[in-house]
Amino acid sequence: MNTRIPIIEKILSANDRIAARNREVLDHAGVYAINIMASPGAGKTSFILKTLDALNGRLKLGVVEGDLASSIDAEKAMAAGLPAVQINTGGDCHLDAVMLADALPSLPLQDLDLVVVENVGNLICPASFLLGTHLNVLIASIPEGDDKPYKYPGMYMGMQALIINKIDLLPYVPFNMEYFKQGVEVLNPGVTPFPVSCKTGEGMDVWADWLVGKVNTQKNNGT
Amino acid sequence: MHELSITQGILDIALGNAGTRKIKQVNLVIGQFSSIVDDSVQFYWDILSKDTAAEGSILHFERIPGEMTCRSCGHVFRPNGETFECPACSSSSVGISKGNEFQVESIDVE
Numbered sequence: 577m578n579t580r581i582p583i584i585e586k587i588l589s590a591n592d593r594i595a596a597r598n599r600e601v602l603d604h605a606g607v608y609a610i611n612i613m614a615s616p617g618a619g620k621t622s623f624i625l626k627t628l629d630a631l632n633g634r635l636k637l638g639v640v641e642g643d644l645a646s647s648i649d650a651e652k653a654m655a656a657g658l659p660a661v662q663i664n665t666g667g668d669c670h671l672d673a674v675m676l677a678d679a680l681p682s683l684p685l686q687d688l689d690l691v692v693v694e695n696v697g698n699l700i701c702p703a704s705f706l707l708g709t710h711l712n713v714l715i716a717s718i719p720e721g722d723d724k725p726y727k728y729p730g731m732y733m734g735m736q737a738l739i740i741n742k743i744d745l746l747p748y749v750p751f752n753m754e755y756f757k758q759g760v761e762v763l764n765p766g767v768t769p770f771p772v773s774c775k776t777g778e779g780m781d782v783w784a785d786w787l788v789g790k791v792n793t794q795k796n797n798g799t
Numbered sequence: 800m801h802e803l804s805i806t807q808g809i810l811d812i813a814l815g816n817a818g819t820r821k822i823k824q825v826n827l828v829i830g831q832f833s834s835i836v837d838d839s840v841q842f843y844w845d846i847l848s849k850d851t852a853a854e855g856s857i858l859h860f861e862r863i864p865g866e867m868t869c870r871s872c873g874h875v876f877r878p879n880g881e882t883f884e885c886p887a888c889s890s891s892s893v894g895i896s897k898g899n900e901f902q903v904e905s906i907d908v909e
Contacts, residue, residue, distance in 0.1 A: 578823050578907045578908065581905055581906050583905055585902060587901050588805070589812070591808065700834050704833070704834075705801070705804075765894075
């Protein structure tokens with residue numbers, strides 16, 4: 577005779593609890609953290625380096641690089657003068673809260689204003705695994721096509737800021753911006769979109785100013 | 800492969816609620832917008848649950864189709880994968896009303 581025990585618990589609740597602890601660690605150090613998500617090749621690393629340029633010394637950054645393998649991205653960040661730690665997930669297609677918890681002690685948090693986490697290039701699941709960062713940023717890029725919100729709704733629902741990268745390619749690639757934005761608006765009403773080009777630098781100052789505002793607001797709230 | 804860590808999460812929840820009893824079935828509720836592959840989870844389940852109270856148990860997936868509700872006319876519909884426009888009034892002011900579920904709902908124990 578079997579007995580049914582009702583539970584109703586989110587499958588990722590254990591991860592979410594560790595994410596909450598990561599947030600406490602970040603808040604205690606007075607550091608704002610963002611989680612950059614995108615498909616492979618959308619320009620995550622370039623975007624981080626261009627953000628560094630556009631911030632022009634206004635914030636002190638540290639970087640956590642997530643990849644299946646290699647330390648290429650961490651080396652790029654360190655070459656740009658940033659403290660960086662590389663996470664190799666082995667085969668996992670996303671970072672999770674435990675990985676970030678292990679990485680944070682390698683960064684000089686007390687000396688930083690902003691930690692930028694570069695997630696594994698993947699449009700399927702990274703948004704499902706909370707890290708404890710304050711902001712999920714999704715980079716969409718023009719060559720990927722305008723149908724991505726419809727094909728990967730979970731990622732478009734799980735972000736709070738949207739970067740539309742490679743807008744310098746708009747004259748050459750068919751991309752219906754209205755169709756794209758309609759999908760985004762349904763999944764994530766009112767989200768802030770930032771059209772940018774890491775190649776020309778267009779739009780990066782608007783993004784950087786907005787980011788500085790978010791970091792300062794967080795600091796002023798004293799959390 | 801995010802199914803491995805998801806499966807570990809399901810197992811932890813199931814074992815944590817089973818006490819000393821043997822688990823026969825784990826009942827999951829998964830919405831369409833939550834991306835997991837059932838067969839892959841079952842594959843990892845058979846490996847991870849070995850030598851635990853859940854060994855030999857069955858995973859039951861209740862799939863909830865995605866559902867949207869039009870904010871303009873109230874029409875409820877399933878998205879077709881190409882557009883989220885309301886098929887009744889063509890409004891693009893719609894919201895997701897079902898499909899985000901991702902939870903362990905219950906376990907059946909001996």
